[in-house]
Amino acid sequence: MSKRFEGRTAIVTGASRGIGLGIAERLVADGARVVITARKQDALDEAVAHLGGPDVALAVAGRADDGDHQADVIRQTIETFGSIDFLVNNTGINPVYGPLVELDLAVARKIVEVNCIAAVSWVQQVHRAWMKEHGGAIVNVSSLSSVRTAPGIGFYGASKAMLNSLTELMAVELGPDIRINGVAPAVVKTKFATKLYEGREDEIAAAYPLKRLGEPEDIGSVVAFLLSDEAAWLTGQTVLIDGGVSLTGAGE
Template sequence: MSRFAGKVAIVTGASRGIGFAIAERLVGEGARVCITARRPEPLQEAADRFGGPERAIAVPGKAHDPEHQAEAVARTLDAFGRIDVLVNNTGTNPVYGPLLDLELEAARKIFEVNVLAALGWVQHVHKAWFAGHGGAVVNVASVAGLRPATGIGMYGASKAALIHLTQQLAVELAPAVRVNAVAPAVVKTRFATALYEGREAEVAAAYPLKRLGVPGDVAGAVAYLASDEAAWVTGQTIVVDGGMTCTGGV
């Protein structure tokens, strides 16, 4: 397929896991990409796997750092001349347990990375390109943002905020810019290891499709929302969860 031929995307948190799979899918369908993540070495390795500087550039930095955001946008425009898609994939969840035991500084960090960073990226890309040319934003949320989840309450609250932010931006940036989200359940990545390690079969048994997600499952949904096939879709959150939320669980 070549749905993204001639188009350019920025994908945050793309050195591994879901972000890597999203960038890989977009490149495979013709896009050129700027990928970001904190650690330079694995990020550059990912860019090299995508075809090197003619297809992918790597801009390391902290996703919530405004200077990093500005640099990545500027380097993308310098390298590729346009930005058609922004995928806010970066997320963090450094704590596990009840909210009453949560250090408020950790809560601030979660919201800074999971919510405010996404808004910052949209602001930078919109000012630099989308305002005059249009585009598509896809935010990676979570089913934990749709209903309570044991042990990851603040992460879920941040993803609920991200889902609402998606809807608000969809209204404010229409008609030129579409803004949507995906909400995965447990996907087999290093980030989610604590949720299934040593008990994958038990966790998967709660899903109607009887398996956990893999990064490619999410990448397919993101590619659809970013593509012209979703030209009349905005402000929506596609749940990618193997049917788990149908059973009432998270």
Template sequence: MGKPFAGRTAIVTGASRGIGFAVAERLVADGAKVVVTARKPEPLAEAVDRLGGSEHAIGVPGHADDPDHQRETVERAIETFGGADFLVNNTGINPVYGPLLDLDLGAARKIVEVNCLAALSWVQQVHRAWMGEHGGAIVNVSSIAGQRPAPGIGFYGATKAMLSYLTQELAVELGPRVRVNAVAPGVVKTRFATKLYEGKEDEVAAAYPLKRLGVPDDVGSVVAFLLSEDAVWMTGQVLVVDGGVTLTGNGM
């Protein structure tokens, strides 16, 4: 079987584990060289080893909302692998849980910085350095929490709604050379989402028509599709990957 991403380079943020790692793993399997980021150097180095080592991937540790880190990552991608053809904005945070009336506004500002403004800044950086001249494809990782009220994680959902909007706006502004799409997962079994299902997985999964929660590979395969030539006439789309749960009227 051919390698559809042979000769291409991807940057995947927040990729030491979970959805980000699954995306990177799928892209490497399909022939891409991958530059992965995360805050902590040790888990990131372990992820690079699991991806096959420096022949296939390099890690650049840093904070996703740090412009210097973003710039260094893009530069490393171009210097090491010769380009920056794909960008997957996977990094997201949600350090608070509860009603909006109790929301710490300092935490809220940080969530906006990481979930929205950092994603936009990554796009700006990679576009200036590579995609503006060479073209490319971008996928943002949104959430079904951004499509309907999600009690307990409402502000996180608000930032994901903004990310979905930014996806559509960027698709209009960056076409035809750059395609920009997003995925909106339901509950995926990652450390990030533990509070949404821990101790009640069967109960939560019962609301899903497919009767199970997602796993990272469920999202990684859809991201790979959106980056691929199979999706060459798709831009500005937010693909829901949720086991059908939003069809039932249930949210997170």
């Protein structure tokens, strides 16, 4: 890997495992220091060891939609590594599966709070603390379900469609010194997505032109590109990372 991010620091939310950890791995491989968040300290500590230890990674446990937690993460990031050059809003929840007519509306409100409002709050806090003066780059992790109907996870998809819209709006407001883009993965082999493929991976993958489901590193490489200077003229875009499945008409 290159060292294109040497001397730069990224906050990656929801990064104790899965896509978030895959993103953090790629950023560290490219020379960045990372601050990772999630709810459980033990899992975060394991992730820090996996990433290479405290010289390159710091873990701060808490809820992604807790404003005090966000402020604490930002404070510790600047104190430990001296900057916040990148933010990756990866945290997302989908605690329900089923039709919208049976959706618990209290759960729906929580999905919007975590998947959308928290992402805006992270941007606001990072902007005030560092990026307004120094610039930076941000990536929001969305989902293919944000642009295609996905029965069973429909409200999750709707929340991610809102996130796509927020990405576009913030790109207009934050330029030219801060770029913000998104990625929208199809099914990636993580614990979070287990219900979408468990016991039928070959069947699901057959609908993908590339004949496999995604891996966390597939997302990490694209996020790293979007954060890099190589994407210097790219903002407000949400990139589908889907193995070509959106071209086939098959379900997610």
